[in-house]
Amino acid sequence: MPEILSLQLSQTFLPHESVVGQPFWTLMEVEDGNVTGTYKCVPSESLSKIIPLFYPKRVAEKFLSYMIDKNAVVRGINQKQLKALVMMIEGMKHDVGFALIPFDLESPDKWMSISIGLEQLKKDYLIE
Numbered sequence: 001m002p003e004i005l006s007l008q009l010s011q012t013f014l015p016h017e018s019v020v021g022q023p024f025w026t027l028m029e030v031e032d033g034n035v036t037g038t039y040k041c042v043p044s045e046s047l048s049k050i051i052p053l054f055y056p057k058r059v060a061e062k063f064l065s066y067m068i069d070k071n072a073v074v075r076g077i078n079q080k081q082l083k084a085l086v087m088m089i090e091g092m093k094h095d096v097g098f099a100l101i102p103f104d105l106e107s108p109d110k111w112m113s114i115s116i117g118l119e120q121l122k123k124d125y126l127i128e
Contacts (some may be wrong), residue, residue, distance in 0.1 A: 022079050023125060024053040027072045028124045047097040050115075051085075053077070054101050058115075063111070064100060078092040079127050084120055088110075 027040035044050040054060035060074040077085065090097045098121055100114040116124075 022076070022082075023055055023084070024054065024077045025057045025074055026051065026053055026077055027060065027067075028066055028075045030071055030073050035073065035075065038068075040067075042099060042101075043095065047095040049094070049096045050094065050099050052099050052101050059101065059103055063102075082126060086118065086126065089118055 007114070029036045029038040029040055039051045040054050043048045052060075052063070054074075055086060056065065057076070064070075064072060064074055096118070098116045100116055102112055103110070103112075
């Protein structure tokens with residue numbers, strides 16, 4: 001029974017490399033080739049953690065190529081995983097925000113970051 005529960009939790013919280021982002025892609029920490037369950041965060045002055053959300057996948061891959069810490073992989077977040085992420089954050093005691101990160105259309109070597117809160121993320125991107 002514990003193995004079945006563990007497998008179910010892994011499939012929900014740890015996006016596999018074959019998962020297609022619906023609608024986002026993100027960066028997950030890896031250790032010994034396995035996703036640890038930790039979302040890579042970007043620096044923030046106002047919140048304790050900012051989870052980057054990308055669209056499309058190539059933008060996440062490009063962002064990862066610029067990172068100094070290479071212990072991460074690009075993973076898709078489907079609706080089931082997005083719901084699980086939202087539920088996890090709702091139960092946390094510290095602030096977590098999101099940044100939608102597309103390329104600057106004028107210059108592909110520049111980034112734009114659009115901050116979005118949990119409630120806005122749920123309203124605009126979760127399919128009920």
